Amino acid sequence: MKKGICIVVLTGLLLALTACSIDIPTISAEEETRKSRTKAATTEAADTLPASEPALTEEPGTRSEAAASTAAIPAETRTLPASLANPSEEAAETSPVPETPASPETTAAEETSPFLETTVRETTSVPEPSGIPETSLPEESSPEETAPAMILQPGDLVSFGHYEQDGVSSNGKEKIEWVVLAIDGEKALLLSRYCLDCRKAHEKDANVTWEGSDIRTWLNGSFLPTAFDAAEQAGIELVRLTNPENPQSHVGAAGETEDRVFLLSIEEVETYLTGELYEYRGTTPTRYAMDHGSTLGANGNTWWWLRTSGRDLKSFAEVFSYREIDYMGDPAVNPEQAVRPAIWVELKSLEIN
Secondary structure, three states: OHHHHHHHHHHHHHHHHHHOOOOOOOOOHHHHHHHHHHHHHHHHHHHHOOOOOOOOOOOOOHHHHHHHHHHOOOOOOOOOOHHHHOHHHHHHHHOOOOOOOOOHHHHHHHHHOOOHHHHHHHHHOOOOOOOOOOOOOOOOOOHHHHOOOOOOOOOOEEEEEEEOOOOOHHHOOEEEEEEEEEEEOOEEEEEEOOEOEEOOOOOOOOOOOHHHOHHHHHHHHHHHHHHOOHHHHHHEOOEEEEEOOOOOOOOOOEEEEEEOOEOOOHHHHHHHOOHHHHHHHOOOEOHHHHHOOOOOOOOOOOOEEEEEEOOOOOEEEEEOOOOOEEEEEEEOOOOOOEEOOEEEEEHHHOEEO
């Protein structure tokens, strides 16, 4: 009785599986033999069912045959086909895995950047560096060590020293502005941009050259410590100057002098204040210089002294207000001529404007 119930249950399970449209593999010759043997067993089992349980009716075709074949197989030797034993595994094996489409961002990056793949690989598996020397950050250095060398060229403007210029002594002295005329190694030749004062070249109406003039004494005596402090004075070069004769009057030849502050010569004006620097021949006096007697020409510029003798030994050459050199010059005792100092100074002492 129990054996018959088990057979019925197994048969029902197989019918349920076949109802789900699961294909049963083709039965071999050996299975055919077993099928014929189980038909009788199935009939016998049906005869032994109690009257209260309705007999199962075989369906025509493959489904009834498969049920009868499976029912006749002993429990210890009965095996289901792989597709029936584990339907999920077959589905996993036979169903292709859908490919996940790449996101638009990834696709665009791969099209435009040939380095994207390499970059991704490096982030997931970074190879050990081989043969690449280690680099270290440079050591920090003080501003004095890293400060670039001052780069100046003729025509640049710099500040150096202080002198009264606006005529208001109560507000202190103003910075002196200079034009760079030349660079020689670590020093520069400077000419004041404006005329800083107004003085006679010599107090007496007598023969004199630059070497013995009062204006030379004043520039290297009173003016020097007034315009420059001790540190600035240390940066001013003591230079040896030549003092040739006037190229037109042929007078005033003098020996060499050593000066820290001086006036330009005719030769130096012709050498340095040419080309793009020609315009700097023209200049104006400061308010302080005008208060001391400097006058203005029609163009707003003024006249300024040179250290070369003029028409004779009682005069000095000058630069006109309209920028040309006056070779014949003015009498040394003229009180209306402006003073435009020149110096050679160390580059490191300068402040670029």
